[in-house]
Amino acid sequence: MAGLNHVVALTKNLKDLDIKMNEATLKGQLIDLHLAVVELKGSVLELKNENLEKEMKITELQAQLNQKVDMSWEDPFYFKKSADGKKDGPFCQQCYDSKSTIVRLPKPDSDNPWYTCKTCTSSYNNPNYSPSSHNRTCDMRYDPLDY
DSSP: OHHHHHHHHHHHHHHHOOTTSOHHHHHHHHHHHHHHHHHHHHHHHHHHHHHHHHHHHHHHHHHHHHHHHHEEEETTEEEEEOTTSOEEEEEOHHHHHHHOOOOBOOOOOTTOOEEEOTTTOOEEEOTTOOGGGGOOOOOOOOOGGGO
C-alpha cells in the first residue's frame, strides 16, 4: 500500500506549506496529490476484482465438494442424498466418474433388464429385474422338419 503512504505524505506537505508559497508550487502539489489518489483508486479496484474472482472460485469449489459429499456409490449406480435425507437416483456411473457430471438414468420398462444413459449410452443391469416374473411363452412350436 505504498500508494496510501504517498497520499498521506503529500497531504502532510500541503498542510505544512507556508502561506507565502507561490501558487504554482501549491498547484503542483495538488496535482501530485490528485494523481496519487487516482493511482490508489486503481489499486483498490484491482484488489476488489481479484477478491471477487477468488470468492467465485471458492463458491465453485465448495459446490463441487458438496456434490462429492452428497453422492454415494451403490454398485452399479451413484445416488445422491436429498435435503430430506432420502436417496435420489440412480445416476450414471460413467458420466460421474469421467466428467463429474450428474446424469439421471431413466427408469427402464418393467420387461427391460437395463438402465441406459441417454448422455453416454452406458448400460447398467437393472437390479430389480426378475426374469422369472417376465417369462413369455410362445405357442408356436418349432419343428425343423416343417421346412
